[in-house]
Amino acid sequence: MTNADLVGGPAPASAVEPLDPNQSPSPGADEGVMTLVDHLAELRNRLIKSIVAVAVGSVIGWIATPELMKVLRAPIGARELIFLSPGEAFFVYIKIAIAVGIIIAMPV
Numbered sequence: 466m467t468n469a470d471l472v473g474g475p476a477p478a479s480a481v482e483p484l485d486p487n488q489s490p491s492p493g494a495d496e497g498v499m500t501l502v503d504h505l506a507e508l509r510n511r512l513i514k515s516i517v518a519v520a521v522g523s524v525i526g527w528i529a530t531p532e533l534m535k536v537l538r539a540p541i542g543a544r545e546l547i548f549l550s551p552g553e554a555f556f557v558y559i560k561i562a563i564a565v566g567i568i569i570a571m572p573v
Contacts, residue, residue: 518570519563526565530558533565 499507526533538546548554 515570519566521566522569523562523566525569526562527558529565530561533561534558537561
């Protein structure tokens with residue numbers, strides 16, 4: 466049996482000295498640390514980018530909705546869709562456009 470220090474291998478876990486709380490950290494030790502305000506700013510930026518991506522995708526979805534409605538109506542044949550309220554047809558188009566926008570905005 467040889468001593469790990471003499472062989473030059475990694476030091477055993479029991480030989481690692483704990484950091485002194487009074488000792489200042491090394492110069493590059495806090496590069497990955499963000500404050501709460503930095504985290505909130507990053508969250509705000511990502512939310513804004515996500516909302517813009519969904520909005521752009523929804524515009525593309527709005528343009529493609531008539532063709533998508535033809536595809537979705539194909540299984541029922543020539544029968545007409547029944548809308549029970551005056552605004553329901555409009556909201557169906559909006560729902561399809563938003564769903565397409567979310568699908569387009571998803572990361573790969």
